[in-house]
Amino acid sequence: MSAQGKTGQSGSILGPRIRQRRRELGIRQSDLAERIGISASYLNLIEWNKRKVAGAVLHRVAEALGLTLEELDGATERRLVGTLTEIAHLPTLSGAGVEAGRIDELIGRFPGWARGIGALARAEREATARAAILSDRLSNDPFLGEAIHRMLTRIAAVRSAAEILTDYSDIPPDRRDRFMVIINEESRALSDAGEALATYLDKAEDPDRVMTPLDEVESLFETHGNRFEEIEEAGREVGGRLTASLTDPLPLSRIERARTLVDRHMIPVIDRTTEASAAIRTAPGRQRARRALSDYAVGTLLLPMDLFAPRARDLKYDVEALADLFSVEVETVCHRLTALLPGEGHPRFGYYRANAAGTIIEMRGLPGLALPRYAAACPLWVLYRAQQSPEAVIRQCVVFPSGARHVFIARARSAGPTGFGRPRHYLTDMVAMSEADARRTVYAPDPSARVDEVGPSCRLCPRASCAHRVEDPLLD
Structure with missing residues (x-):
């Protein structure tokens, strides 16, 4: 079995984290089992990731160990699993015998070392990128x-x-x-x-930076679950007092008016959110985060959640229908979909934006769908071919080598000034959801729908027969 398959089977840091925390506190397994109301044998299976734990039992485990649920199995650690999985399959480590199937155990037992390895890998990637840029500049x-x-x-x-x-x-x-x-x-x-x-x-960047600005902003949104309650509240207050200025039916005009309102009334809360985040460490990261949060604030004015959420459910999350209903652009709808709360019965959405060069320039991650940071993503994703059919919404049903099934919805749009003789530049917006969540949307795949076999990237994909492979797989 491939290393990736092993990792996918364990798939959680919960077991090792519970076991390590219990040992740190000097609690016997039988004593902890008695506290949370389960058998010692069942707890043993949980600690070795042989059984899943959730709901009331998970709450009792966290309480007994003196941890919050976020500390026990937080978004940061889940993101770290994906990062370390990629690192384990880098070409430079191909002969090192890295135990890729025990990544969750590493994070659970030695979280500091795990974060340190991730930080070193990011620093190496940044240094390599800078060297490549400098080499190109020196040559050309x-x-x-x-x-x-x-x-x-x-x-x-x-x-x-x-x-x-x-x-x-x-x-x-x-x-x-x-x-x-x-x-x-x-x-x-x-x-x-x-x-x-x-x-x-000379560069204005922080020389000690180990995360790219895109990484920093992704981490900020991931930590908050793609939803910022303080900005939502500020949006309700501003929208309630100044709704009359948003009555122009032209989308661009409404967006510009909303941006003016954000600049006048919501910058303080945006700055507080940015400065309070431990993920934002550099000046470029702060600039990018402020832009992303300003876009988020615009969404709270144009698509107030108390109106958007029920209508999104009624329309089965149809991005085009919602854009027409609220007189906004599709990308604004995509952003708001990621801010819906799954706990209120909504599907969970991820969002990705790519430019014409195939570079990911914005993302709102979806748990279980890791975008490669150390290699190009799979070229078979609809995200990269939507620009062949601009302005059309394209559905793609995919299955990954791990067996995970997702549905991607992509739409390419013209960006920048247009006019006769001007070149067209396109950006692609893509919404991603699990196949199970997609069944609650207008994009639910029917039994006859084509399912594309894709991977995360060529390096991590074991599909040896793929005709579009550009790099050999690094999996055993």
Whole structure:
């Protein structure tokens, strides 16, 4: 069985976390079982991930161990499982014998080490990306080529004048002085050229950053379950007082008006949310987070949750029908779908946005659907081919090698200014849900619907016969 399959079977850090916490507190297994009202043998199965635990039993376990449910099995740890699974299959570790099937145990027993490994991997990825960017700039940037040429010319002039002064001791004083002036002038010019080059290469980024801004924002939204109650409350207050300014039926006009309201009345709560997050550590991350939270705030004004949630259920979460009903763009509806509370009977949605180059530029993660961070995602995802049919909503039913089944809904849209002779630039918005959740939506797959065999990425996919493979699998 592949390493990925083993990991998917255990699939939880709950067991190892319970076992490790119990040992740290010096509680015997039989004593803990008695406290929570189950047998010691059943607790043993839970601790070794042979049985699932949820509901009232999980609450009693957390209480007995002095932990919150988030501490026992939080979103951060689930995200870490996906990260470490990818790390375990990196090419540099292919011969290291990494026990990919025991990742959940590592996180449960040694959470600090697990986070440290993830941080080191992110730092390595960032350093590699910077080196690639710098290499590309050194090879192709005309400014760098000219700057380096100027520096080499100045260095040659200084060296030539210095060699003459060193090799010829009988040079007349006036000519010696002239050579000294040349060395001084060329040295100053060389210094100026070096300073200009350093300024050009300098970055405003934090050099100690180990997460990309996209990672930081994804972590912020994941920690909050894609929903920010303080911003929702602020949206209800602002929307209640200023609804009249949002009556223009033109979507773009309404969006711009909503953004004006956000800028005037909701920036303080957005800043508080950003500054309070431990996930946002860098200046670029803060900027991206503020933009993402501003978009979220706009959604609270255009699609108030007390109106949006029931209508979304009535329309079976049809993104186009909801966009028409509320006179907004489809991407705004997609954002709001991810903020619905599954506990209130709604499906759980994830959201992904890609540009024409296939780069993921925004995401609201879906538990159980990890997007690769160390390799390109599977090219068979509808996210990457929706731009062949712009403005059309396309459904894709998929099955992963692990057996997990999802439904993807993607739509490509034109972005930026348009007009005759202008090139069209497209972005693709994709909503993802589990197949079980999809059955409660208008996108429910019928028995005859085609199911595409996809993977997370070529590196992690064991489908050897896939005609679209570009890299060999790293799984055993």
